[in-house]
Amino acid sequence: TVKVDFIPVESFEKREYYGLSPAQLRLYILQQMTPNNTAYNMLQIYTLESVNNHKLQEAFMQLIKRHESLRTSLFMMGDEPVQRIHDFHEVEFEIEYNYVSNIKLEVEEKEGTRELAHLSIIKEFVRPFNLSQKSLLRVGVIKTRQTKYLLLVDMHHIISDGISIGIFIKEFIKLYEGVEIPLLRLQYKDFSIWQTHLFQSGVIKNKEKFWLNVFSNRIPSLDMPLDYPRPEVMSYRGDHIEFEFGSDITGKLRQIQKESGATPFMVVLAIYNILLSKY
Secondary structure, eight states, X not given: OOOOXXXXXXXXXXXXXBOOOHXXXXXXHHHHHSTTOOTTXXXXXXXXXXXXXXXXXXXXXXXXXXXXXXXXXXXEETTEXXXXXXXXXXXXXXXXXXXXXXXXXXXXXXXXXXXXXOOHHHHHHOOOOOTTSSOOEEEEEEEESSSSXXXXXXXXXXXXXXXXXXXXXXXXXXXXXXXXXXXXXXOHHHHHHHHHHHHHHTTXXXXXHHHHHHTSSOOOOOOOOOSSOOOSSOOOOOOOOOOOOOHHHHHHHHHHHHHHTOOHHHXXXXXXXXXXXXX
């Protein structure tokens, strides 16, 4: 029998400031190194058939009130970065509305969905976030001739990820339709404090010792064949290639996923890491 210590996440008392989780700290440092960088903007674009401006504003205001992360700012206090959760009434939020009449949309039909690209007004919408501002959420609506409405939702990665965006959109739809949703028992700051306590209590020390031992010698470098020499200053310029797995590979991936209890993303990422290790 394997004994596993379970330490539940609890709701912590309200404070004026909170420390950053390790994930937040990493992103905070990266953003401070290149303040005008938009690599960590998480833009989502949705096509809407119609828009009720009042209901749209109200739905997003309810989301901001509901989720502390949507009214969180991050800044330096002395030598330490901290985060502050602002009261709902402190946050000024306005949806950016634009009407586009003569801009052509480059639309690619793919699997029954429309993918929008090279639209100048969308590029202008994606701007760097100042992490010290009271909300790291930006919302815009574009009225066009080709498509009735485009809803743009942009958040900084330091307050959101792929999982939370899915939750965000599901809740937005319900709130827009006037459906009540249950109150939240926990917020991200509760997880952050819980995780910090784990580090301070020594629970994670054995795991830390393991990885320090793994990398006690020189960390191996990745000898990948590159198209271009690596620049001295890191750049986010690049490209992407799309491809599909056949049914045989897809079946094997699903089998691994089922046996391991992992998500498809975790399985593919693990395989990708194994590939990199071969280099």
